[in-house]
Amino acid sequence: NAGVTQTPKFRILKIGQSMTLQCTQDMNHNYMYWYRQDPGMGLKLIYYSVGAGITDKGEVPNGYNVSRSTTEDFPLRLELAAPSQTSVYFCASSYSWPGQGTHSNQPQHFGDGTRLSIL
Amino acid sequence: AQTVTQSQPEMSVQEAETVTLSCTYDTSESDYYLFWYKQPPSRQMILVIRQEAYKQQNATENRFSVNFQKAAKSFSLKISDSQLGDAAMYFCAYRRGDHSGGGADGLTFGKGTHLIIQP
Numbered sequence: 001n002a003g004v005t006q007t008p009k010f011r012i013l014k015i016g017q018s019m020t021l022q023c024t025q026d027m028n029h030n031y032m033y034w035y036r037q038d039p040g041m042g043l044k045l046i047y048y049s050v051g052a053g054i055t056d057k058g059e060v061p062n063g064y065n066v067s068r069s070t071t072e073d074f075p076l077r078l079e080l081a082a083p084s085q086t087s088v089y090f091c092a093s094s095y096s097w098p099g100q101g102t103h104s105n106q107p108q109h110f111g112d113g114t115r116l117s118i119l
Numbered sequence: 120a121q122t123v124t125q126s127q128p129e130m131s132v133q134e135a136e137t138v139t140l141s142c143t144y145d146t147s148e149s150d151y152y153l154f155w156y157k158q159p160p161s162r163q164m165i166l167v168i169r170q171e172a173y174k175q176q177n178a179t180e181n182r183f184s185v186n187f188q189k190a191a192k193s194f195s196l197k198i199s200d201s202q203l204g205d206a207a208m209y210f211c212a213y214r215r216g217d218h219s220g221g222g223a224d225g226l227t228f229g230k231g232t233h234l235i236i237q238p
Contacts, residue, residue, distance in 0.1 A: 031224070042210050
């Protein structure tokens with residue numbers, strides 16, 4: 001069972017470089033999320049998606065972009081990397097009941113995270 | 120916006136004893152869900168237990184149980200018969216319900232409590 005897969009696991013970037021963090025899930029979940037976790041803190045929501053073609057901002061979206069062209073994939077892009085974006089990034093997905101749109105009681109399944117350092 | 124507060128940065132307990140981790144939250148919604156997640160050194164986010172706000176009965180999962188006090192907006196986690204494998208960061212998280220008002224979907228996390236198990 002693959003679940004939620006994130007690549008890469010580690011990456012070092014220089015200031016101003018760009019990169020895409022990949023996230024894919026094989027559970028046919030409609031809802032997908034990106035979070036960041038700074039040292040000593042809980043996770044904060046960056047962006048989320050309720051289905052293919054639909055994305056929306058979370059609590060800390062500045063400096064990031066997302067797209068959702070398929071149910072399975074939800075990549076996160078950093079266009080101009082800044083030291084403040086040094087963090088651990090988690091992708092997650094959750095199930096929603098077909099035709100009802102209910103999902104809030106469903107657990108989110110997390111990937112193993114990507115540790116990103118920007119120097 | 121919702122906030123989640125974990126006032127104990129670190130807790131220590133002897134193996135086989137019981138420990139309680141505190142969590143308070145602030146929301147104006149009546150429809151929401153609460154979760155406890157465990158994050159071991161491996162960085163994985165593992166769901167421990169969840170509670171629906173409309174249910175008065177406290178959730179229980181084996182050695183893990185919660186004390187949900189809706190009026191006080193309190194959601195503490197009790198771990199009975201602590202084991203060495205319970206050592207981890209524990210995060211309390213809030214999620215608005217499907218029928219709540221607008222705002223970003225996704226989880227709002229506290230800063231976490233580092234649980235140490237003394238052998």
